[in-house]
Amino acid sequence: MSGIEIFEIWIMAFVTLALFSFLYKDNPLYKIAEHVFAGLSAGYYFGLIWDTVIVTQLWQPMIGGKWELIIPGILGLLMFARFWPKYSWVSRVSLAFYMGTASGIFLTSQLHGLVLKQMQATMLPLVNGDGFGAAALAIIVVIGVISTLAYFYFSKEHTGALGVTAKVGIWFIMISFGAHFGYTVMGRVSLLIGRVQFLASDWIGSFSQIF
Amino acid sequence: MKTTIPVAVAFVAGVVLVVSFFFDEGTWVGGISQEFKIWMTIVGGFTILLGAVSITRVNWSAVQRKKEGWPYKLLTLISIFVMAIPSVLPNTWSPLFGRDVGSIYDWLFTYLDSPMMATMFATLAFYIASAAYRAFRARTAESTVLLVTATVVMLWRVPMGEAFLNMFPGDIPNWLNTYVMNGANLAVQRGIIIGAALGAASMSLRIILGIERTYMGKG
Incomplete structure (x- = not known):
């Protein structure tokens, strides 16, 4: 294990323990980690969007001759008009374009891609050669x-x-929520196991390299 | 003008996308629709940048006025800049710039942001346990159903629990998978999806027709 690798493990262990320290009570160490996390996350999305959208989908095609992309570029820049109260209404135009386009996509995709498809998958033939179990399951659904x-x-x-139907619905919903809760708990616990494993093996393991 | 122009823009953009659903991609209507989708991605990208700039402004203002906890906010600002600035610089200048493996951006994500994200979610395991204590008290028949289902599913998802369930007659794990996960749970998810999709479709129609304008904010 090189010195750099040990340094990286210790950095990860420090932020992990700093965030876990909140389980005892709020403290400056946790606050430091929390604020660094917030800043890094904002910076992460800034870098991601800059590269995948602004450079890849706007700048490069535009300098390649697709000059009509100047329109969404201007619409995007108009968003920043929000910082000047007098002209903040201008940002509505960009927002309206985004909302209108998204609504146009949603209106058809939600009805065609979700409502009809889900209804189609619900209404299955009861006698289909798969036996009583499959028919019972179709009725339950x-x-x-x-x-x-x-x-x-x-x-x-x-x-x-x-x-009466709504009352039956509550029972179904409770079963589903219970199942989801169980899954969520297990998901979070598996993440916890991952962090504890990191501390117990990687971090504690690095002690022997240092001391 | 402050409202009419945005409503008109939303109407035109929405109608073009709805009409294009009935045309092939190769037609001119389909072409415009594809172009609008790209434009939407670009405008949406700017909203994320706007968010990052907004966080910077809010924190900078708090640091300047030395509000309570300003050193932490300064730390947030430094974190934003340390992550964002090298990522937007071209990697032809230095391998530390850009977003490739070996860059500052990649290093900070791998060794700081990613473990912190995992730890944040792992911390929720403790809070979800206390929430479970409050939610799982079997006060009514309905809450008992939730309690039993959650307990059995949690047991089922770990090898030791599955072995325990297999000690009982009737192949409980298989029954759980068939009738709980692919039966009741699937039915409820389907019901919620259908309901939410109908709601989203009607909300979309309201936005296109200019009835719903709350997204514009006040003023």
Whole structure:
């Protein structure tokens, strides 16, 4: 293990322990790591967008002859008008272009790519040669989808048939949320194991190289 | 003018994208739509840059006025500059510039930003445990269902827990996978996706028609 590698391991161990120190209580070491993290993340996205969007998709094609890209370039720069209150309304034009384009994409993609596809995948033939288990599963999915949608339908009071269906929906939702919670906990715990493993093997292991 | 022009721009951009759905990419309408999508990516990129500049301004102002905790904010500013400035300089000047392996940007991401991100999320494991204690108290039948499902799924996801579940008759892991994950859970996710997609589509229509204008802010 070279000196540089040991230095890198110690840097990683320092920030890891500094952030974990918050578990005891808020302290200056944690605050230092937190603010460095915030700054590095902002810098990271700045560098990423600068390279992948501004240089690759705007500047290089533009100097290659695609001069119409000056329009989104100007629209992008107009965003910065927000810093001058008198002219901040100008940034609305850029934002409106972004929102309008995104809405145009969403309107069709959400209906065609999600609603219809999900409904199609829900309505399956019960007798398809896969046996009773598959048919039971298809029925569970249909009941689950309808009752979940009924639960989230707030335009009518949940009484009568709608109320019963919404009640069934709550049970389905609780099962799903429970499963998701379980998955999330396990995901976070596996990250924790990863950090503890790093400290226990890499960092503690580097002690023998130094001392 | 402050509202009419943006609403008109949103309408034109939205209508072009909706109409282009019914045309092939090779047609002129499809071409305009493709061009608009690239333009959207570029304008969206500028919003991220705007965010970074905004963070810099806010922190710089706090440092100048020596507000409470200003040394930390100065640290944030230094971190932004140390990460961002070398990344925008061409790597033809020095291998330390740019975003390639071996650059300052890459080193800071690998040895500082990435472990800090993992630690931040790992810290949540402790807080999620205390949240679980509050959420998992079996007060009602519904919360008991949530408690049982979460516990069983957590057990199922670790080898020791799966071995424990296999001690019971009825192949519980397979039953969980079939009826809980691919049955009830799938159905609820599908219901939520359909509901959210319908909501997103109606919101998109409102934006295109100029009914929804809250994204413009006040003034």
